[in-house]
Amino acid sequence: MDNLLEILSAAFLLIGSFLCISGGIGILRFPDFYTRMHAVGVTETLATGMILLGLMLQMPDAMVIIKLLFILVLTLFISPTASHALAKAAIKNSLKPKLDSEDNKERI
């Protein structure tokens, strides 16, 4: 039973780390603000969830699990809201997404 929990937790942590790194590559390599935001937004919720789940499985202590759960719920509320506000502010401030038009096809 303990072994199973350990393997599960390791797997969750691994997936979380992978997602984190992919998000990091995304924020560096994607061509414009909105695509970067997509990379960050997707990984922020999922990777955080995975890593926190992995941590939860490591600790049998109830208080710690409750706190981790708090962090998980908070990030699940906060990250999408912040992303939403950011995107809304950017589009209202007339920051145009880079479209697949002729003149920037080569660069993408």
Place this chain on the structure above:
Amino acid sequence: MLIAATLAIFVVMVMAITRGIMGPTLYDRILAVNMFGTKTVLLISLLGFVMGRPEFLDIAIVYALINFISVIAVLRHSDAAIFKNPPTPTDEIENKQ
């Protein structure tokens, strides 16, 4: 495994800082700060486990909350149109006239 995850998050933080410095627009910077904040939350919870004192998750909770507040504050103070005019009663009076 914990240490591997910590290292991964560290790498991602370096990437976020790079984007924050390169930034071309202001919003890229805000995005980098936001991402850096959530990664700090994760890093601190992981560090607590690595050092064997997981009571320190309180700090991670504070981070999650403060990060939200600072992102909202930045958006409000930047030139964003939805936040540009804080709701003061005088605005409404002017609109009516």
Place this chain on the structure above:
Amino acid sequence: MFIGLYNYWIVVVLMMVGFYIVIAHGNLIKKIVGLSIFQTSVFIFYISLSKVDGGTAPILAEGIQQYSNPLPHVLILTAIVVGIATVAVGLALAVRIKEAYGSIEEEEIQKKDNIDC
């Protein structure tokens, strides 16, 4: 032999970055940012002093022998909050200077002062 001293060198580098910003830039807000970088380098200096190898955070718990030194933590904890209060006063002064002189660039302020005299 000197490799154990790297924490001080990091502090010195940060401190000098802050110092350079304070003396080389004319903008008052930027000077305040430089000052807060300087301030943080001092915090890091104290905190790195308090670290003991193999020690853990100074909250007593069962089965832990070695704790880091709590005294610098106390000093820095209060210093951070006092630091933000003083930064707030500095920013308030900058705002008032902007209102009085119409600028927060050091040279323009001095120019205006010279004209007035």
Place this chain on the structure above:
Amino acid sequence: MKDLLGVIMLSGIYGLLSASFFVAMDAVDVAFTEASVGAGISTVLMLAAITMTGRTENPSRHKPLLALIVVLITGGLLIYGTFDMPHFGSAAAPVHTHVAPRYINDSMQEIGIPNIVTSVLASYRGFDTFGEVLVIFTAGIAVLALLSVVRSPDRMAKIDSLNDSMHGEYLILRIVAKMLIPFILLFALYVQFHGDFGPGGGFQAGVIFASAIYLYSMMFGMSTARRVINQTLVRLIAALGVLLYGSVGVVAMLNGGNFLDYSALSADPVAGQHLGIIVIELGVGLTVASVMIIIMFNFEGRRDNLQNKDNEEA
């Protein structure tokens, strides 16, 4: 970098980074404070300041070479000075041999709370902390003197209809903020009263509390917030916190101890210490929270005032 907004973003990242460094260095209480101050309030204050002073910096006409030489010489001297310092992490360094062993070994018997940082902060160095609280209080007064504006009360009347009319504009943010604010306030209280056992205490709790109030004022407008939070009351509470701290010391003196000697507060010295620490942490929390609220409201109020002036001139 000439855009000050970008500078401030990067300094926010710097605050986050230094706080994670503090966690790695075992200084959890310090990390807690830096988390709530460096990343939150200082960024917010600098943003509020640059909206009033302008976003761009003039190209520098100073001589950077001279500054660079001065900086390099000073840095070189400082690095030369570090050669005599004890190595990083060595347990035999002079810092660790003076009073620290007594704090670590005896504080459990003398004070009876597990968090050594809190017991040193509130009891062993209580007088020092009293001074710090006074400095914060003075800073609040200074900001009040520099930035406060007289506002006419009759503008407050029309807020309600205005609030209803702008509900649609940033609905999602408002709803999430509405859910979060009570949680943040509750968490601040937890930090305040859990400071004996884990990281936390009056300083951190005060800052977190003020951040929650600030979030409210951002989401629902300054004028609503000004009506909800009575500014005169906040100023009174700031003074009350300092008074509470000082009066604990005076009560200890009346009971025959020294100033701020909590053991005299009760028949049992350890219980007296507990009581004293809880009360003075409360005083610290009250002062810090209300001074931060005063600072932020005055910055915002000044800006609204300037905007109104601009509108009238236009």
